Amino acid sequence: MELIELSEAWVERAVALWEHTGLTRPWNDPHADARKALAGPESTILALVQGERLAATAMAGDDGHRGWLYYVAVDPDLQDQGCGWRIVEAAAEWLRARGTVKVQLMVRAGNDSVTQFYEKLGFERLNVAVLGKRLVP
Template sequence: MAADRDAVVAIWDACGLTRPWNDPDADFLRALGHEASTVIVAERGARIVATAMTGFDGHRGWIYYLGVAPDHQGQGLARRLLDAACEWLRLRGCPKVELMLRDGNPVAGLYEHLGWEQQDVRVFARWLT
């Protein structure tokens, strides 16, 4: 699946999910670099049209970079990717899954519509590199 990197990162870019301080190519390769994470894709023909990165830290599962190519949005692909990511986590014994959504993300209502609940938490970060 490493050969899919360019197509996957292109979707992340098209959906506004990348940030200058995160290298999406490195994120993709790290996700595939060990068994605790993966990148799930949806294809139409030979074209990747949607993607989600997921991982399990032993306590919680996480979903990142959920994106659907703009010309394929509204077709239920986000729901199917979320279901596939949850199943991947469930098979690894994960009891709960969370996803991070940046403030101002215009698709916040999608997650509520699909049964996800906003949590009362704040995320803190610290760079290790």
């Protein structure tokens, strides 16, 4: 399994993986999310690939203060083999190499069991409420 930074050519396969693993929502455009993450130097999408097959992804970005992870996903046929662990560690390392001191992520309500996966990787629950407001209708 090879670790790569995705290029545009992989976007369709990444979106298919995100849809398959339940990460997309109607109000977000995953294609636009992917292209934006690949466009600038402060963000990327790392992936584990086997030839032309996409096994895992993690979008990483530095917002100028913290690092954030999004779209952490492993092909269901390849889960429970350490791919999740490897892609999250790689994304954290990508951020650390750019001087980012803390990495954070959000877990949707209803996906609570995934917090155990992150806790095994050293992430801690933070005592904060995350608030959001749409800037574009």
